[in-house]
Amino acid sequence: MNWLPRRIVVVPIDFSEASFAALETAVEMVADPSHLRVVHVLPDLEPAEPGVIWHTIDDTGREEHAAKALQAELAKRGYEGLATHVCIGDPGHEIVNYAEQLDAGLVVVPSKGKSALQRLLLGSVADRIVRLAHCPVLVLKHH
Amino acid sequence: MPKHNRFTTWYLVALLLSLTIALGGVLVAQEATPNSASQANEEQPSSVEAEAEGSLPLPAAAAPAVADEPDWMEQVDGYFGAHIVGPLYQVLFFDFWSNRWIPAGTPEEVTCPDPDCGHTHKVADLYPSSKAPIVIPCPDCGEEICTGAQVPLVVLWLFLGAIFFTLRMGFINVRGFWHAIRVTKGDYDKPGEEGEVSHFQALASALSATVGLGNIAGVAIAISLGGPGAVFWLIVAGLLGMSTKFSECTLGQLYRKVDPDGTVSGGPMRYLRDGLAEIGLKPLGVVLATIFAIVCMGGSFGGGNVFQVGQSLEMLRSQVEFLDTYPWVYGLILVVLVGVVIIGGIRRIASTAEKIVPTMCGLYVLASLYILAVNYHQIVPAFGKILSGAMSPSAMYGGFIGVMIMGIRRAAFSNEAGLGSASIAHAAAKTDEPVSEGIVALLEPFIDTVVVCTMTGLVIVVTGVYDKGLHPECAEFITDGKGAPLTAAAFSTAISWFPWILTIAVCLFAYSTLISWSYYGERCWSHLFGHKTAIVYKILFLAFVFLGSIVKAQNIIDFSDLMILSMAFPNILGVALLSGKIRRALDDYWSRLKSGEIKTAAEMEKGIES
Numbered sequence: 001m002n003w004l005p006r007r008i009v010v011v012p013i014d015f016s017e018a019s020f021a022a023l024e025t026a027v028e029m030v031a032d033p034s035h036l037r038v039v040h041v042l043p044d045l046e047p048a049e050p051g052v053i054w055h056t057i058d059d060t061g062r063e064e065h066a067a068k069a070l071q072a073e074l075a076k077r078g079y080e081g082l083a084t085h086v087c088i089g090d091p092g093h094e095i096v097n098y099a100e101q102l103d104a105g106l107v108v109v110p111s112k113g114k115s116a117l118q119r120l121l122l123g124s125v126a127d128r129i130v131r132l133a134h135c136p137v138l139v140l141k142h143h
Numbered sequence: 144m145p146k147h148n149r150f151t152t153w154y155l156v157a158l159l160l161s162l163t164i165a166l167g168g169v170l171v172a173q174e175a176t177p178n179s180a181s182q183a184n185e186e187q188p189s190s191v192e193a194e195a196e197g198s199l200p201l202p203a204a205a206a207p208a209v210a211d212e213p214d215w216m217e218q219v220d221g222y223f224g225a226h227i228v229g230p231l232y233q234v235l236f237f238d239f240w241s242n243r244w245i246p247a248g249t250p251e252e253v254t255c256p257d258p259d260c261g262h263t264h265k266v267a268d269l270y271p272s273s274k275a276p277i278v279i280p281c282p283d284c285g286e287e288i289c290t291g292a293q294v295p296l297v298v299l300w301l302f303l304g305a306i307f308f309t310l311r312m313g314f315i316n317v318r319g320f321w322h323a324i325r326v327t328k329g330d331y332d333k334p335g336e337e338g339e340v341s342h343f344q345a346l347a348s349a350l351s352a353t354v355g356l357g358n359i360a361g362v363a364i365a366i367s368l369g370g371p372g373a374v375f376w377l378i379v380a381g382l383l384g385m386s387t388k389f390s391e392c393t394l395g396q397l398y399r400k401v402d403p404d405g406t407v408s409g410g411p412m413r414y415l416r417d418g419l420a421e422i423g424l425k426p427l428g429v430v431l432a433t434i435f436a437i438v439c440m441g442g443s444f445g446g447g448n449v450f451q452v453g454q455s456l457e458m459l460r461s462q463v464e465f466l467d468t469y470p471w472v473y474g475l476i477l478v479v480l481v482g483v484v485i486i487g488g489i490r491r492i493a494s495t496a497e498k499i500v501p502t503m504c505g506l507y508v509l510a511s512l513y514i515l516a517v518n519y520h521q522i523v524p525a526f527g528k529i530l531s532g533a534m535s536p537s538a539m540y541g542g543f544i545g546v547m548i549m550g551i552r553r554a555a556f557s558n559e560a561g562l563g564s565a566s567i568a569h570a571a572a573k574t575d576e577p578v579s580e581g582i583v584a585l586l587e588p589f590i591d592t593v594v595v596c597t598m599t600g601l602v603i604v605v606t607g608v609y610d611k612g613l614h615p616e617c618a619e620f621i622t623d624g625k626g627a628p629l630t631a632a633a634f635s636t637a638i639s640w641f642p643w644i645l646t647i648a649v650c651l652f653a654y655s656t657l658i659s660w661s662y663y664g665e666r667c668w669s670h671l672f673g674h675k676t677a678i679v680y681k682i683l684f685l686a687f688v689f690l691g692s693i694v695k696a697q698n699i700i701d702f703s704d705l706m707i708l709s710m711a712f713p714n715i716l717g718v719a720l721l722s723g724k725i726r727r728a729l730d731d732y733w734s735r736l737k738s739g740e741i742k743t744a745a746e747m748e749k750g751i752e753s
Contacts, residue, residue, distance in 0.1 A: 015403060042404050043674050047490045048662035050348040050571040051339030051406065053497045062404035069403035086404075090675070 007105025010037045012095045012125070013070065018110035020077060022140050026108040027079070038084045039098050040070050041091040059088055092128030100134055108138045216471070216693040223690070224698040231705050242291035243278055245544055253279055253288045260284040292544035297708045301555045304715040305383035308390045311722050312729060316385035316585055322736070323582045330743045331579060337401050338573030342583045345572035349565040349584065351500040352447070352659035353591050355652045357557030359507075359645070360454040360626030362599040364700065366609045367621040367629060369549030370540035371525070372532025374600035376550025381592025384560030385585040390718050390725050393581030394418060395566025396574070397728065409570025410663075411435045411563035412670040415717040424720065431713040435563065436667035438710045440680065442564065443667075444687040445706030446556060447660025452477060452691030453699040455653035458627035462646050474692025478685045480654065485661045485681050496655045503648050504595060510634065510641065511598035517637045518605045525604040556707060557596055558588040563714035564663050576741070578732035581725075599630055606633040624696045657688065 011026045013019045023038065030036055042062055051057035063086045070084050087094045099107050111126045130137050254263045262283050266275050269282065277291045309316060325331065327342050340348065365373040391411070398417045399409030412432045419428025452474065460467045484493040515522060533546060540546050559565055565587060572580045603609050608629055611618040620629040627649055631642040661684050668680035691699065718725075735741045742750065 040403065044488070045406070046662055046665060047484050047488055047493050048497075048658045048665075049339070049406070050345060050568055052490055053348060053494045054340045054344040055494070056340050056344070057406060062406065065405035066403045073403075 006031070006035070008035055008037055008102050010039055010095065010099045010102065010104045010107045012039050012041065012091065012107070012109055012129075014040065014091075015073065016110075018140075022108050022110045023079065025138075025140060026106075029106075029108075033079070033082060036082055037098070037102060037104070038070065038074065038079075038082050039095060040066055040084070040086050041094045042066055042086065042088045044088060063088065091125045092132060095125070095129055096132040096134075104135050106136050106138060107133055108140065110140045219690070219693055220695045220698060223694050223702070228698050228702045228705070232701060236295040236297065236705065238293045238295050240289075241294040242289040245292040245294065246277055246542065250290055253290060255281040255284060255286050255288055257281070257284055257286040260286060292542055292548070294544060294548060295552075297711055298548050298552050298555070300715060301387075301561045301708070301711050302380065302383070302551050304561050304711070304719065305380065305387045307719060308722065309383050309386040311726060312386050312389060314386075315389050315582070315729065316382060319389065319582045319585060320589075323586050325743070326579050327583050327586065330745070331576075331741065332573075332744055333575070333747075336573045336575050337405075337407070339405075339407055339571040340573060342572055342574070342580065345569050345580065346583055346586060347501050348497065348571070348659065349568040349587055350504070350590065351497045351655040352564065352568065352663065353557065353559050353587060353656075354500060354504055354595060355656035356451050356454040356627060356649065357446070357553070358591060358595045359599055359630050359649060359652070360450075360457075361553045361557050362596045363603055363609075363620075363626035363629040363633075364624055365549050365553035366600060366603050367626070368540070369546040370532045370537070371528040371600075371604045371609070372530075372534070372540065372546040373550040373553070374529045374597065374604065375533035376547045377554045377596055377600060378593055380551040380554035381558060381560075381588045381596065384554065384558050384588040384592065387560040387715070387718075388558070388565060388588050389581045389585040390722060391561070391563050391714065392566045392569040392584035393577050393725050393728060394718060394721060395570040396572070396577035396580045397724070399570040407571045408666065410567035410666060411439070411714050411717065412667060414566070414721070415713065418721045418724070419717060422720065422724075428717070431717050433671065435710065435713040435717075436670045438706065438713070439564065439667040440664045441706035442562070442710050443660040443664030443684065445703035447564075447656060447663065447707070448684065448687045449691030449694065449699050450703035451653040451656050452688055453694065453696055454625075454627045455649045456692055457625040457696060458631060458642075458646050458649045461628045461631065462642060470692050471689070474689040477654070477657070477692070478688050481657050481661065481688055482681075482685055484658060485665075485684070486678070493655075493658045496651060496658060499651060500655050503651055504590070507648060508594060508598050510638075510644070511602050514602045514634060514637045515605060521605040522601070525601060528604055529600075552704065552708070554588075554592050554596065555711070556704060558591040559707070560588045561715050562707060562710040563718075564660075564710065567663050567666055568659070576732060578728050581729075603630065603633045606636045608633045608636070624700050 009026050009030050011019075011023045013023065023036075026036060027033060045052050045057070045059070045062075049057075066086045067084060070086065074080065074082055074084070085098060087098065095107065095109075098104075107129055109126045109129055111124060126137075126139050130139065250266060252263050252265055255261055260281060260283055262281065264282060266279070269275065269279065275290070277289065279288045279290060280286070281288055327346055329341060329343065332341065362374075362377065365377060369376075394414040395409045395411070398414035399407050400413065401407050412435055415435055416428045416432040419425065419431065456466065456470055456473050459473060460470065466473050480492070483489045532540070533550075535543070540549075555561060565584060569580050569584050572583070574580050607613045608617045609621070611621060614632070617629055617632050619625075620632065627645075631645050634641040634645055661681065664684060665677050665680055668677055672679075694702075732741070
């Protein structure tokens with residue numbers, strides 16, 4: 001069964017098991033895996049991080065490094081050849097921006113169990129995506 | 144550039160918030176009646192001082208210029224001293240009433256600790272014929288005056304920890320020394336090792352957090368309160384601290400996490416949690432990691448922040464008159480300079496400031512050597528004073544134990560061995576051999592304490608500025624705990640314009656330490672609350688920068704010591720529990736090194752050629 005013929009589905013991956021479970025769900029939903037876009041968002045670098053101070057790491061290098069790591073992890077789990085994208089910033093904003101750019105039909109995210117304090121302070125990434133996205137968002141409950 | 148605009152907005156919001164927090168403190172202080180505020184202001188520092196130095200009869204805090212109406216800065220200070228420093232001191236520096244049973248030599252005068260009495264008595268008058276007991280009852284009100292040595296639990300803990308690690312690691316501080324220099328030089332670097340920075344860069348980053356006001360002001364404070372003998376204990380604690388530093392930084396590397404983007408995160412929060420879980424102590428690990436993260440944030444507000452701001456300000460004040468009248472202006476300038484980096488994300492400033500540190504260190508040592516050369520005839524007597532002061536100090540400095548405690552306390556404060564903070568920076572080094580980075584890390588207490596602190600110590604002893612009798616103009620610095628101006632006075636005896644250079648050095652050291660500690664604190668905050676809310680921590684950090692410019696020196700010193708030294712409780716306990724694992728890793732590494740399995744880069748090249 002597929003509900004989304006020829007529409008792009010965005011799946012954010014943060015290397016957690018829950019996010020790969022969401023990818024599994026998304027694969028079942030699309031007609032063809034080529035409609036999937038896997039996205040990983042890196043946090044901004046801290047200005048006092050040793051690698052920043054000594055100019056030994058930069059954003060381009062990190063994006064390349066993370067893209068490789070993401071491809072390797074996907075291959076390990078049997079998803080070869082998926083389109084991936086790596087960007088830097090606030091996860092909620094970046095995922096929504098990316099989905100908007102692609103005119104995606106759906107974003108699939110897991111909702112992680114967070115402590116009450118963290119929820120109070122920042123809400124979850126899923127909350128933010130639901131709030132900001134222009135397309136439907138599928139939030140998977142964690143088991 | 145929408146991204147840049149967002150940063151600017153955040154920065155402005157942060158600036159406003161931090162000012163609001165600082166002014167909030169003023170308002171809270173004002174709510175207290177003027178009388179009680181001024182009382183708190185005058186009583187608290189002296190009672191904390193008495194607590195800290197035990198038998199030291201320090202004069203009461205200098206009365207404010209306008210005694211009736213304390214201004215807003217004094218109110219904040221009074222509030223800070225009475226409600227934050229005082230209660231914390233009671234708990235964290237609890238000394239098991241050692242001032243009642245460990246003799247520390249009889250002082251000339253004693254002051255009654257009861258605030259309602261507060262009379263000072265000459266001991267010779269009270270006990271004209273017999274020897275005075277450790278606990279002297281006040282002849283006026285009957286309150287007991289304890290003259291014994293204060294052995295704060297945390298100082299004992301640090302010192303015993305350092306001895307334990309030195310023995311457990313088989314004197315790695317001695318046998319690993321030459322290898323440490325070779326690894327730092329890059330002799331053993333291999334291409335393709337994971338990590339962010341080279342061994343030297345990691346060492347320099349860690350040093351920029353430790354070389355700071357502790358080396359310049361802290362040592363001066365130690366000598367002015369503990370006499371020349373404190374230098375001896377400072378060096379001993381530095382040498383033993385090398386083993387502690389080795390242990391914690393090896394663990395930092397063993398349990399670091401390499402993220403998908405190639406960046407590395409490690410430190411006590413991680414090795415306490417994961418390491419202790421491995422040996423079946425998971426709940427303890429979680430508790431210790433959490434406690435560590437909390438006190439490390441405290442340390443980043445204390446020794447890594449207000450102490451740096453406060454002591455560099457004292458230095459500037461003696462040079463720039465304007466700041467003497469408006470010290471908060473300095474706080475504001477620093478808030479902006481730190482803020483643009485940690486919130487505004489402007490990397491170049493921080494990068495430049497941190498890279499200058501090794502050079503400044505070298506220049507400072509050279510200048511110290513010059514002072515020593517000028518006073519060459521004083522060097523041998525100075526060593527005599529240091530040794531005799533360490534072994535049989537006069538009662539004025541709190542006796543044998545008092546001097547020892549003073550030296551160890553300031554050494555730990557300066558080189559941070561046992562506190563775990565440096566392992567956060569060392570975890571970033573590029574290497575596949577965790578032990579090799581631990582070995583690099585043992586150079587840190589050596590450079591920081593055995594070289595730089597000793598230089599400051601020698602300069603102060605050789606020039607004699609710690610002696611109120613010889614240099615009455617320095618008496619004010621000694622009684623008020625203003626270490627940096629005391630060091631400046633020592634330098635100015637030989638080079639009149641040197642205090643200016645020292646002022647610049649001090650400000651740079653303070654700034655780079657602030658940046659480094661903001662990173663340590665941010666890591667701890669992220670460990671507890673996640674990366675996204677780090678902005679809250681950064682705002683708090685800036686608020687403390689401002690606070691540091693308006694709070695009195697003695698309160699700052701006590702608060703900083705409390706916060707930074709108490710990091711040793713969770714850290715040393717965890718590292719000691721994991722010491723078996725470190726020892727096994729060390730033995731494995733050492734045997735491979737001796738058998739020639741671990742090759743230098745040059746040897747590997749030869750191997751390929753042949």
